[in-house]
Amino acid sequence: MSETLAAVVNKDAADTKKLAEQLLAQAREQGIDLVGPGGLLNQLTKTVLETALEAEMTEHVGYEKHDPVGRGTPNSRNGTRSKTVVTEIGPVQIDVPRDTDSSFDPKIVRKRQRRLTGVDEIVLSLTAKGLTTGEVSAHFAEIYGASVSKDTVSAITDIDDVMRSRSGRCSITD
Structure with a gap:
């Protein structure tokens, strides 16, 4: 996992650093802590996990969120459910996508995984x-x-x- 992260970070290290600096500056302006509940790292973790889960759902049902192609299909997106997972930086509340026939089996955060x-x-x-x-x-x-x-x-x-x-x-x- 760390090799994968290193490859992503090293690919565009200057862009990654600039983005991190911008996020940190915005958090400071808004009075958001770096760590802790509601902190910048918590929010980033939530965003990354939810983005990965949405990508898994898109692959599962075969169409992007809000795409009219999904209308009338036997299995389609069916909203989300909230779930709190404990991570290395503390608890993170995420919204996990659902499908109508409950066949979606996410990999990044599995069913019943806390x-x-x-x-x-x-x-x-x-x-x-x-x-x-x-x-x-x-x-x-x-x-x-x-x-x-x-x-x-x-x-x-x-x-x-x-x-x-x-x-x-x-x-x-x-």
Whole structure:
């Protein structure tokens, strides 16, 4: 993922830097913080995720949003639903597009997914450093403004689940 991001950033580094400077200047003018709920990074993350989800929906249904071609098709766009996902920068509320026959299966933020994968990695790292589930939960509340319960932390760090997700197997004894 970081190689992909590096390729995008390095392609037009001057343009990217200029855009970042403009966004930061506008945020300062409007009194918007860089981080935190409603902060610039939160808004950018929301925009990027929603843009990716809309692109996935366009590919799924075969037409752009508001395109009259979609009228009368067996499956069409059907609004959005709000969902909050916990990211490395805190909780981000996104609008996920829907389709009429509920066959849309997004990849960037999957159905029922509430945490982006980076959050799992942070939790595993903190517990590997000896923090308890309660301390990890408190850390997320304090640093990211996100509510991650002790049960969620425990589920993320459950070795059986970790082994299954990494190897595709059902348990350690398989």
